[in-house]
Amino acid sequence: xxxxxxxxxxxxxxxxxxxxxxxxxxxxxxxxxxxxxxxxxxxxxxxxxxxxxxxxxxxxxxxxxxxxxxxxxxxxxxxxxxxxxxxxxxxxxxxxxxxxxxxxxxxxxxxxxxxxxxxxxxxxxxxxxxxxxxxxxxxxxxxxxxxxxxxxxxxxxxxxxxxxxxxxxxxxxxxxxxxxxxxxxxxxxxxxxxxxxxxxxxxxxxxxxxxxxxxxxxxxxxxxxxxxxxxxxxxxxxxxxxxxxxxxxxxxxxxxxxxxxxxxxxxxxxxxxxxxxxxxxxxxxxxxxxxxxxxxxxxxxxxxxxxxxxxxxxxxxxxxxxxxxxxxxxxxxxxxxxxxxxxxxxxxxxxxxxxxxxxxxxxxxxxxxxxxxxxxxxxxxxxxxxxxxxxxxxxxxxxxxxxxxxxxxxxxxxxxxxxxxxxxxxxxxxxxxxxxxxxxxxxxxxxxxxx
Numbered sequence: 001x002x003x004x005x006x007x008x009x010x011x012x013x014x015x016x017x018x019x020x021x022x023x024x025x026x027x028x029x030x031x032x033x034x035x036x037x038x039x040x041x042x043x044x045x046x047x048x049x050x051x052x053x054x055x056x057x058x059x060x061x062x063x064x065x066x067x068x069x070x071x072x073x074x075x076x077x078x079x080x081x082x083x084x085x086x087x088x089x090x091x092x093x094x095x096x097x098x099x100x101x102x103x104x105x106x107x108x109x110x111x112x113x114x115x116x117x118x119x120x121x122x123x124x125x126x127x128x129x130x131x132x133x134x135x136x137x138x139x140x141x142x143x144x145x146x147x148x149x150x151x152x153x154x155x156x157x158x159x160x161x162x163x164x165x166x167x168x169x170x171x172x173x174x175x176x177x178x179x180x181x182x183x184x185x186x187x188x189x190x191x192x193x194x195x196x197x198x199x200x201x202x203x204x205x206x207x208x209x210x211x212x213x214x215x216x217x218x219x220x221x222x223x224x225x226x227x228x229x230x231x232x233x234x235x236x237x238x239x240x241x242x243x244x245x246x247x248x249x250x251x252x253x254x255x256x257x258x259x260x261x262x263x264x265x266x267x268x269x270x271x272x273x274x275x276x277x278x279x280x281x282x283x284x285x286x287x288x289x290x291x292x293x294x295x296x297x298x299x300x301x302x303x304x305x306x307x308x309x310x311x312x313x314x315x316x317x318x319x320x321x322x323x324x325x326x327x328x329x330x331x332x333x334x335x336x337x338x339x340x341x342x343x344x345x346x347x348x349x350x351x352x353x354x355x356x357x358x359x360x361x362x363x364x365x366x367x368x369x370x371x372x373x374x375x376x377x378x379x380x381x382x383x384x385x386x387x388x389x390x391x392x393x394x395x396x397x398x399x400x401x402x403x404x405x406x407x408x409x410x411x412x413x414x415x416x417x418x419x420x421x422x423x424x425x426x427x428x429x430x431x432x433x434x435x436x437x438x439x440x441x442x443x444x445x446x447x448x449x450x451x
Contacts, residue, residue: 013041013358016386022355024314043358043387063143064089067200071193078193088194089201094120096172096201097145100209103171104147104164105134111160114150114247117254121145128258135254144222150247157240162232168225169209172202245275252284259429261291279305279316286323293432295331299324306348314355322352322362325369330436346373358387360395367402368437376406397427404439 011026012019018041020026026039068089071078078085101118108115121139128137149164151157176199179186187195212226223231248271255264268285275281282301289298305312305320312320325348332341346369352359353366367379379402388399400423407416420439423430434440 011039013039013044015040015044016358018357018385020355020357022314022318025356025358041358042356043360043390046390064093067093067197067204070200071197075193075196078196081191081193085193085197088197092197092201096175096198096205099175100168100171100205101145101147102134103167104149107164107167108147108149108160111164112151113160113164113243114152116148116150116247116250119146119148125257128254137254146222148246148250149243150245150250151243154237154240154244157243158232158235161240161243162229165225165228165232169206172206172209176202176206245271245278245281248275248278249280249284252281252288256284256288261288261429264288265292277304279312283316283319283323286320286327290323290327290330291429293436295327298327299331302327318352318355318359318362321348322365325349325352326365329369329372330433333436342369342372345369358385360385360388360391361398364395364398364402368405371402371406371409374409376409379406393426394429397423397425397430400426401430401434401437401439404434405437408439 009021010019011021011023013026018025020041024042026041027045028039068085071085097120098118101120105115105118117135117137119137119139122141122143124140126138126140128135130136147164147168149161151160179195179198179202183195209224210226210229211224212230214223214227248267252264252267252271255261255267265285265288268281268288271281272278272285282305286298286302289295289301302320302324305316306324325345328341328348329345332338335341349362349366349369352362356362363382363385367382370376370379370382383399383403383406388396391399400419404416404419404423407413407419416439420434423434431440
């Protein structure tokens with residue numbers, strides 16, 4: 001297999017400058033012929049910054065401010081209670097999004113679908129957990145919500161999904177109808193301004209959701225309910241079959257992202273009994289096994305994905321190469337075959353990095369292997385990549401851990417200690433790795449891998 005076409009078939013990101021011959025590393029790489037053309041890499045299209053961009057601020061201002069503007073046009077006397085109105089708006093807007101998503105969630109459960117997760121907002125994650133059994137993730141900017149659906153079978157699936165999507169905006173229409181039916185009592189309790197604002201927020205959400213369009217907010221691709229209602233009737237059986245694995249994938253991914261590696265591993269193993277050989281489940285499983293220190297098991301599940309499956313996507317081949325490199329190197333780090341394992345791990349990490357140089361985990365792994373093969377200066381250069389600033393805390397923690405490892409090899413102890421402190425602050429689940437790399441003494445972390 002060749003992951004490196006000739007040098008005249010190279011794409012270059014017009015923002016961060018990374019180069020790769022893999023079209024799927026770039027947002028528009030699949031539609032533009034490679035000849036050194038400037039395109040945009042997939043990491044530069046994502047925005048996970050904790051500080052908002054202008055588009056995000058404008059979106060939030062529109063979502064909160066537009067109904068207030070209409071209220072002031074319809075009810076000029078509302079200016080006298082503008083502070084109360086603004087406070088009510090900041091409470092009401094996310095509440096209505098929650099109720100909209102609960103409309104999807106409850107309908108899904110009633111129709112026998114799996115509703116894995118509700119996400120609220122965009123940007124950095126603030127909180128995740130369960131409320132009354134409903135799995136929730138709350139993000140910093142309350143502009144949108146998403147309910148992730150799955151199914152155990154294809155029976156009437158098209159109709160069930162279509163009705164579930166419809167019930168989001170239908171819920172907001174029911175809230176408007178309820179407000180109109182109880183108008184007199186609710187006006188006496190809350191006031192006319194608040195009731196008009198309630199109807200405006202629900203009405204705008206209905207209209208905005210039923211207009212068929214796709215947009216990207218804070219790096220999240222979002223299709224409105226209207227767009228989905230148009231597309232679902234025309235989905236092929238293969239496209240509908242995605243729902244058969246989506247519940248397991250989302251459940252495992254959420255547990256992995258929350259640092260519950262044992263829970264995510266068990267979720268993957270259970271799902272793989274029903275969906276044997278599913279490549280995405282296998283890659284999540286391998287990440288859990290590596291985080292738990294079960295390196296041999298990670299290699300076993302990943303090897304078939306590396307080269308033996310001709311239909312595997314470039315993304316799957318890259319993550320398999322990266323994770324095998326980590327598992328092989330960390331597993332044999334202090335064994336008699338460390339030199340051979342490190343050489344193979346170095347080649348595998350280079351393969352994943354060459355395909356997707358903007359993907360931060362691959363870059364961090366590559367830096368670790370460069371240091372392990374006495375190229376710490378090259379590792380530090382890789383770790384200076386600008387898009388680390390856009391990464392999650394875990395990704396920035398891995399960057400600092402790799403920096404500490406490289407700086408320690410260069411005998412720059414003070415800088416290494418500062419990077420190590422940053423790594424521990426950003427990613428508390430990596431203490432076992434740091435100990436295995438010799439950056440922490442055994443007495444300051446558990447003697448064994450987390451379980």
